[in-house]
Amino acid sequence: MIRILIVEDSIVVSMLLKGMLAAESDFEVVGHARNGEEGVRLARELKPDLITMDIRMPVMDGFEATCQIMSTNPIPIVVISSSVDAEELRITFRAIEMGALAVIEKPFGPRHPDYEKGRHDMIQIIRAMAGVKVVRRNRKVGRVRPDEVFQRTIKIRKSFELVAIGCSTGGPQVLKSILSELPASFPLPVVVVQHISRGFVQGLASWLNSVSPLHVKMAEQGEPLLPGFVYIAPDDKHLLVTRHGSRLIASLSAAPPVGQFRPSATPLMQSVATACGEMAIGMLLSGMGDDGAAGLLELRQAKGHTLVQDQASSVVYGMPGSALKLDAVDEVVNLNEIPSYLQKVMVEV
Incomplete structure (x- = not known):
């Protein structure tokens, strides 16, 4: 049984959440807090398996509640947020930075055409997140110097010209950890497919741009891919890489979803294999399912350099x-x- 605490000041939204969760035989709503302060107290008293966290609440907001819970009594937290409120989006991704595992859109009512899809996605995320082992977030991890890592020889084929990344659950935190540590002089463009609820990509890009020396933005059709820039696939479009002479170009596609995903990491990696071959680095990070795996195989077969995040540091190890x-x-x-x-790969080329 997955025991869930709802932290939400809206009576309407809390009733919708309770109704959605009650339909699952392995879910039990064990408490409902109407503000962040009450949420912190109930988290300590009830010890739920997972918390759904609103952002804008009286007394204490969801960001401060997340900070307190993750620093004293860490529990998996899924943020329930609005994607149309810029300030709420900003606070949402600060909560992600402090240890919240995922963000999903506030639920639609049962008569809304997207109700069933929204409910399915929410249930899937909550079920996966409830089993994640979280740690206190008040510790600073020491930075690893390039010359301390991977003393073994790295098999480098040629000078690289692009990094392609695919990630899903746990991806925002992982992207932040990586992009914030790369220098502004990083010599390659980076293209990213991150599975995230509709409406949150721009907020993700803005947040990552604020914490990284690199320039992070949503990819646009036909734009050149430049060194020192990070291009994130927009909602409901596959991000592909094409070559025009010596230039690499972003291409957005409305082709059918791959599996259940659009954007999908699989066509991204396949396009990179075609456009760049041995001059590309492909990487799959934390995420549910197998999206991107077949594409990464094609990139490796094209002599590209492929890597994945290890299990110990992944929120979910599916991809x-x-x-x-x-x-x-x-x-x-x-x-x-x-x-x-x-x-180090760049240095050794």
Whole structure:
């Protein structure tokens, strides 16, 4: 049984959440807090398996509640947020930075055409997140220097020209950890597919841009991919990489979803294999399912350099684990070492 605490000041939203969760035989709502302060207290008293956290509440907001819970009594937290409120989006991603595991849109009513899809996505995320082992977030992890990582020889084919990343559950925190440690002089463009609820991509890009020396933005159709920039796939479009002479170009596609995903990491990696081949680095990070694994295999077969995040540092190991099962991986790297690894690869070219 998954025991859930709802922290939500809106009576309407809390009733919708309770109704959605009650339909699952393995879910039990054990408490409802109407503000962050009450949520912190009930989290300590009830010890739920998971907390759904609103952001804007009286007395104490969801960000401060997340900070207190994750620093004293860490419990998996899923943020329930609005994607249309810029300030709420900003606070939402600060909560993600402090240890909340995922963000989903506030639920629609039963008569809304997207109700069933929203409910299905929410249930899937909550069920996956409830089993995640979280740790206190008041500790600082020491930065690893490039010369301390991977003393073994790295098999480099040629000078690289692009990094492609696919991630899902746990991805925002992982992207922040990596991108915040790469220097502004990083010599390659980075393209990213991150599975996230509709409406949150721009907020994700803005947040990452604020914490990274690199320029982070949503990808646009036909734009050149430039060194020192990070391009994130927008809602409901596959992000592909094409070549025009010596230039790499972003291409957005409305082709059908791959599996259940659009954007999907699989067509991204496939396009990178075609456009760049051995001059690309492909990477799959924390995430549910197997999206991107087949594409990473194609990139490896095209002589690209492929790596995945290790299990110990992943929130969910579906995507990296699936790539390993397909023999699509050259290197398995701990999250704390990925920025140094990428810089060391650049040095050794």
